[in-house]
Amino acid sequence: MSPEAWLPQPTLFLTGLSLLLSQAPTGLSMEVMAPTTINALNGSSVKLSCTFNSCYKVENKQFSLNWTYQECRNCSEELFLQFRMKIMNKQLERFGNRVEFTGNPTKYDVSFTLKNVQLEDEGTYNCYVLNPPDRQRGHASISLKVLTKEPPKHDSTVAVIVGASVGGFLAVVILVLVVVKCVRRKKQQRLNTDDQKTEEEGKTDGEGNPDEGTK
Structure with a gap:
């Protein structure tokens, strides 16, 4: 079996559904997507996937990223990977040079x-x-489980087919939701700009020549 991470097949549909519900556009925060749980074999290499959607192009001067680690639910978060103009590996003692x-x-x-x-x-x-002009940063969490041996092999052909179909459907739905959100956000920004201009013009008219009012 590949040393890459795997998701338990019986929960594939529920995982996809939960991702859809959790990543639906809300407010002004960004959509950040990551698997809820990843299983990795002890001694292997594992990719912790995190992607995001934004209405705006990524500019290195404004874009920011933080990866943190929590050993337990009530433990403090430890920053180990950061992007500020460029990627910066904090080289935490627990990870050494194992983070890429x-x-x-x-x-x-x-x-x-x-x-x-x-x-x-x-x-x-x-x-x-966080990808400005987006105002609120997005967040996703991954629970990493380390296994000492590979899980038993089983025929997952049907699960893979169903998972692929559901995954394609979810991708289309999420894309539509993101497009709708972007259109609404940009429309709201235009309305805010127009309101500001109208308010400024009103102030200018109110400061007209005082002699005109006595004629």
């Missing part, structure tokens, strides 16, 4: 690969993304 950024922000991909996975790497990995 394998994403491409200009393609809305901020994934990274964790090499030589250890049992101590289990925990929650948080992906935070």
